Amino acid sequence: MTSAPLWRGYWFLxxxxxxxxxxxxxxxxxxxxxxxRASGAYAILMRITLLDVAVTxxxxxxxxxxxxxxxxxxxxxxxxxxxxxxxxxxxxxTAIFGYFAYPVVLDAMMGDAVAAPYIGAPILWLxxxxxxxxxxxxxxxxxxxxxxxxxxxxxxxxxxxxxxGANVLFMQTLGLGFTGCFLAGCVVxxxxxxxxxxxxHAHGARKLRLPELAFARSxxxxxxxxxxxxxxxxxxxxFSLTLFSLPWPxxxxxxxxxxxxxxxxxxxxxxxxxxxxxxxxxxRLPSSSHEEWMTTLAxxxxxxxxxxxxxxxLLLFGRDWIGDALYRQHGPWWSVFVACLALSIPIRxxxxxxxxxxxxxxxxxxxxxxxxxxxxxxxxxxxxxGLSINRPEIAYQSLIWPEIVAxxxxxxxxxxxxxxxxxxxxxSKGHVQ
Numbered sequence: 078m079t080s081a082p083l084w085r086g087y088w089f090l091x092x093x094x095x096x097x098x099x100x101x102x103x104x105x106x107x108x109x110x111x112x113x114r115a116s117g118a119y120a121i122l123m124r125i126t127l128l129d130v131a132v133t134x135x136x137x138x139x140x141x142x143x144x145x146x147x148x149x150x151x152x153x154x155x156x157x158x159x160x161x162x163x164x165x166x167x168x169x170x171t172a173i174f175g176y177f178a179y180p181v182v183l184d185a186m187m188g189d190a191v192a193a194p195y196i197g198a199p200i201l202w203l204x205x206x207x208x209x210x211x212x213x214x215x216x217x218x219x220x221x222x223x224x225x226x227x228x229x230x231x232x233x234x235x236x237x238x239x240x241x242g243a244n245v246l247f248m249q250t251l252g253l254g255f256t257g258c259f260l261a262g263c264v265v266x267x268x269x270x271x272x273x274x275x276x277x278h279a280h281g282a283r284k285l286r287l288p289e290l291a292f293a294r295s296x297x298x299x300x301x302x303x304x305x306x307x308x309x310x311x312x313x314x315x316f317s318l319t320l321f322s323l324p325w326p327x328x329x330x331x332x333x334x335x336x337x338x339x340x341x342x343x344x345x346x347x348x349x350x351x352x353x354x355x356x357x358x359x360x361r362l363p364s365s366s367h368e369e370w371m372t373t374l375a376x377x378x379x380x381x382x383x384x385x386x387x388x389x390x391l392l393l394f395g396r397d398w399i400g401d402a403l404y405r406q407h408g409p410w411w412s413v414f415v416a417c418l419a420l421s422i423p424i425r426x427x428x429x430x431x432x433x434x435x436x437x438x439x440x441x442x443x444x445x446x447x448x449x450x451x452x453x454x455x456x457x458x459x460x461x462x463g464l465s466i467n468r469p470e471i472a473y474q475s476l477i478w479p480e481i482v483a484x485x486x487x488x489x490x491x492x493x494x495x496x497x498x499x500x501x502x503x504x505s506k507g508h509v510q
Contacts, residue, residue, distance in 0.1 A: 083361070083373070083376060083377050084377065084380060085226075086221065086224065086226050086357065086361065087353065087354065087357045087377075089221065089226025089227055089229065089230045090221050090226055090353055090356060090357050091349075091350060091353040091357075092230050092233075093217065093221075093226065093229050093230050093233045094349075094353060095349075096230070096233035096234055096236065096237060097233060097236075099237060100236060100237060100240050101123065103237065103240060103241050103244070104119065104240070104244065104258055104262070105119060105120070107241070107244050107245075107248065107258065108255065108258055111248075111254055111255060113194075114187070114191055114195075115195075115254075115255050117187070118183070118187065118192070118194075118195040118255070119255075119258070121183060121186050121187065122179065122183065122195070122199075122200075122203065125178075125179055125182045125183065125186075126175065126179070126203070127308065127311060128171065128174070128175075128304075128308070129171050129175060129207055129210070130307070131304040131305075131307040131308045132167055132168070132171045132211060132300070132304055133168075133210055133211045133214045134214070134303070134304070134307050135299075135300045135301075135303035135304035135306075135307060136163070136164045136167050136168075136211050136214070136215050136300050137164070137211075137214045137215045137217065137218035137219075138218065138303050138356060138359060138360070138436065139160075139296055139299040139300045139303055139441070140156075140160035140161070140163075140164055140215045140218060140219060140296070141215075141218040141219055141221065141222040141359070141360035142222075142299070142359055142360060142363050142436060142437065142439055143156055143160055143295075143296060143299075143439075144156045144157065144160065144219055144222050144223070144360075144363075144364075145222055145360060145361070145362065145363025145364040145437070146363045146364075146439070148363075148364040149363075149364060149366070153223075153280055153281060154280060154281025154282050154283070155286075157219055157277055157280060157281070157282040158282050158283070158284060158285060158286040159286055159287075159288035159292055159296075160215060160219070160296065161212060161215060161216060161219075161274075161277075161282070161285055162285040162286055162287055162288065163288065163293060163296050163297070164211050164212050164215035165208055165211070165212045165285065167211055167297075167300065168207050168208030168209070168210065168211030168212055169207075169208050171204075171207045171208075171211065172204040172205065172207035172208055173204075175200070175203065175204040175207060176200065176201070176204045179200050179203070179204070180192075180196045180200055183195060183196055183200075184196070194255065195255060198253075198256040199255050199256045199258075199259050200259075202256060202259035202260045202262070202263050203259045203262070203263075205263050206259065206262050206263035206266045206267070209263065209266035209267045209269070209270045210266045212270045213266055213269040213270040213273055216270060216273035216274060216276075216277060217229045217232075217233075217273055218360060219277060220273065220276055220277065221357075221360055221361075222360040222361065222363075222364070223280055225276065228276050229273070232269065232272060232273065236265060236269065239265055239268070240261060240262070240265050243261035243262075243264055243265055244257065244258055244261045246261070247260045247261045247264075248261070298441070298442075299439060299441045302441035302442045302444075302445045303436075303441050303445070305445050305449075306441075306444060306445040306448055306449075309445070309448060309449050309452055309453070310448070310452055313452040313453060313456065314341055316453075316457070317337075317341075317456070317457070317460055317475075318334070318337065318338060318341070320457065320460050320461065320464060321333055321334045321337045321338075321460075321464065322334050323464075325464050325465065325467075326467075327464075327467035332408060332410060333410045333464070333469075335406070336406050336408065336410035336411040336414065337410065337414065339400075339404040339406050339411070340404075340406070340411060340414040340415060340418075342404075343399070343403075343404065343415070344418055344476075347388075347392070347418065347422075348425065351422075351425050351426060351428075351429040352429070354381070354426075354429040354430070354433065355429045355430075355432045355433045355436065356433075357433070358374075358377075358429075358430065358433025358434065358436075358437060359432075359433045359436035359437050361373075362433065362434065362437035363437050363439075370434065370437070374430065374434075377430075378430070381426060382423075382426065385422050385423055385425075385426035386422075386423055388419075388422055389419045389420065389422040389423055390419075392415060392418065392419035392422070393415075393416055393419040393420070396411075396412050396415035396416055396419070397412055399415065400412065400415070409469045409470075410469045413469035413470050413473050414469065414473050414476070416473075417470075417473040417474065417476040417477055418473075418476055420476075420477060421476045421477045421480055424477065424480050424481055424484060425480055427484055428480055428483060428484045428487075431484055431487045431488050431491065432444060432487065434491055435487050435490070435491065438491075440490070443487075443490055444487065447483050447486045447487055447490075448483060450482075450483075450486075451479035451480065451482055451483040452479065455475075455478060455479040455482055456475040456479045457475070458475075459471060459472055459473070459474040459475040459478065460472050460475050463475075
């Protein structure tokens with residue numbers, strides 16, 4: 078098997094997710110033109126809707142993996158209809174939670190008087206769009222799993238001018254201001270879900286169908302563990318920032334905190350392609366037999382490993398230039414962070430593959446448990462010790478050793494795993510496999 082079709086599918090997925098992130102930047106730029114505290118309110122709303130994001134990602138991933146297993150049984154249309162129905166239900170539940178929770182959090186973070194203009198209609202339209210966001214993202218991942226990534230990318234690219242145009246219409250032409258941004262988002266998300274559903278018609282999907290209890294339980298269990306895995310690193314990053322902000326003896330000028338905060342932002346950019354690789358393998362491997370997995374992976378490793386190694390070398394030697402040119406950061410607390418990040422990239426490349434294999438087996442709880450262990454037990458120990466003695470080369474071992482431990486545990490789990498997927502079993506023809 079050649080690597081070209083696989084890499085093409087990977088880049089379709091990566092470009093699609095990047096386009097979605099770009100739309101948020103458009104929103105932020107247009108909201109900022111409203112003046113006042115609008116841009117701050119938008120940023121806070123995007124931060125407190127982290128659960129919305131986690132449910133959206135988790136639902137899409139679990140649905141695509143379930144579809145892969147269903148394809149082997151010739152039940153593609155059945156899996157599409159059931160997973161879309163469950164995704165829509167999760168979106169509705171997320172919207173109900175957000176309607177009651179987001180105003181309270183916004184008040185707490187901005188103050189009653191300041192938050193008042195941004196509560197009410199804006200949040201109403203924000204949560205109204207949640208079911209469509211969850212559903213459309215699930216539909217997009219299903220199409221990626223079916224090898225139709227080109228269609229998803231074409232629509233995501235079309236969404237960029239559509240969202241900008243809808244913002245102009247609702248925010249400026251109709252004079253809805255801050256509320257208009259979220260109304261536009263709801264309208265575009267709804268249009269996306271209808272268009273993507275029309276693409277799924279070609280694969281036999283005709284209507285949303287409530288699944289049997291066993292299927293729903295398996296899906297919701299997987300979505301819970303995957304959402305927890307999405308939320309865990311975000312919370313762990315905030316926790317590590319808190320550790321850096323503590324009044325340590327050597328932290329008087331705040332340089333360590335500033336460097337670490339900037340480096341975390343840079344790390345998210347660097348690790349994006351590896352996170353996408355995990356997602357891509359997780360949704361493409363389940364449709365193949367276990368005997369075909371290694372054959373499928375081999376061409377991707379042959380191409381990806383040199384790329385990862387080259388990126389690590391460039392990052393290692395260019396870290397000081399990157400700090401000065403892009404982030405105005407210099408000194409050991411920046412330089413050592415990026416050096417350790419560079420050294421971890423080959424390990425993280427292996428980790429992305431191992432995680433993809435683990436997800437493809439539907440071992441959601443196993444993967445989440447290992448990642449939480451690495452992020453919350455091992456990494457903080459290095460950070461605490463390094464900060465206490467002001468040694469960045471020790472603190473930033475938190476970028477290397479937790480990943481090594483996670484890869485080792487996951488690989489050992491894969492080697493000892495039975496042939497049938499664990500974690501979530503997908504019903505077939507009315508019974509549980």
